[in-house]
Amino acid sequence: xxxxxxxxxxxxxxxxxxxxxxxxxxxxxxxxxxxxxxxxxxxxxxxxxxxxxxxxxxxxxxxxxxxxxxxxxxxxxxxxxxxxxxxxxxxxxxxxxxxxxxxxxxxxxxxxxxxxxxxxxxxxxxxxxxxxxxxxxxxxxxxxxx
Numbered sequence: 001x002x003x004x005x006x007x008x009x010x011x012x013x014x015x016x017x018x019x020x021x022x023x024x025x026x027x028x029x030x031x032x033x034x035x036x037x038x039x040x041x042x043x044x045x046x047x048x049x050x051x052x053x054x055x056x057x058x059x060x061x062x063x064x065x066x067x068x069x070x071x072x073x074x075x076x077x078x079x080x081x082x083x084x085x086x087x088x089x090x091x092x093x094x095x096x097x098x099x100x101x102x103x104x105x106x107x108x109x110x111x112x113x114x115x116x117x118x119x120x121x122x123x124x125x126x127x128x129x130x131x132x133x134x135x136x137x138x139x140x141x142x143x144x145x146x
Contacts, residue, residue: 001097004068004084007056009093020093022058030118035060037115038108044141046105047133049074053121055098057106062113063089066106067140068098074131077103083140088115103133107141 009022038045049071057066066086071077086096087109095118098104106115119126 002099002101004086004099004102005097006086006088007095007097009095011093020090022093022095025056025058025095027118029054029120030056031120031122033116033118035114035116037113041108041111042141044105044107044135046135047103047137048105049103049131049133050100050121050126050129051131052100052129053119053126054100055104055120056118057088057096057098057104058094058116058118059088059090060114060116061090062108062110063087063091064106064109064113064115065141065143066096066104067138068096068102068104069138070102071131077133077137079137081138083138085140103131105135105138109143 007022007024011018011020067083069081069083088094088096
């Protein structure tokens with residue numbers, strides 16, 4: 001896959017409780033996993049990119065706005081690049097694919113947000129393929145009232 005995409009999941013509720021799942025998520029190639037939470041709603045964590053590493057993100061609790069951008073120049077990317085936006089929520093289980101060659105960031109939409117990331121690189125490999133940009137380098141974080 002060359003483009004970011006959302007792998008949909010679902011949930012089932014019965015008298016025992018709730019089960020959420022993303023059965024279309026194939027763990028082949030995953031080398032590590034970690035969770036991230038922020039201290040407040042509206043906090044932006046980003047931008048973070050990799051030339052080689054791919055990631056998947058899934059919101060365990062709460063909701064988050066993700067931005068993903070394909071990088072045109074790793075040293076000084078254009079600020080006018082198109083940003084793909086995705087809203088992930090525990091209420092609609094899914095996994096977001098972040099391909100190699102892209103940078104991503106995310107912003108908490110709720111106070112209790114926890115995001116799990118799954119990476120195709122070891123930590124050592126990831127550190128050697130690590131590109132970071134200011135949180136508002138691509139400022140896609142406005143939430144439009146409707």
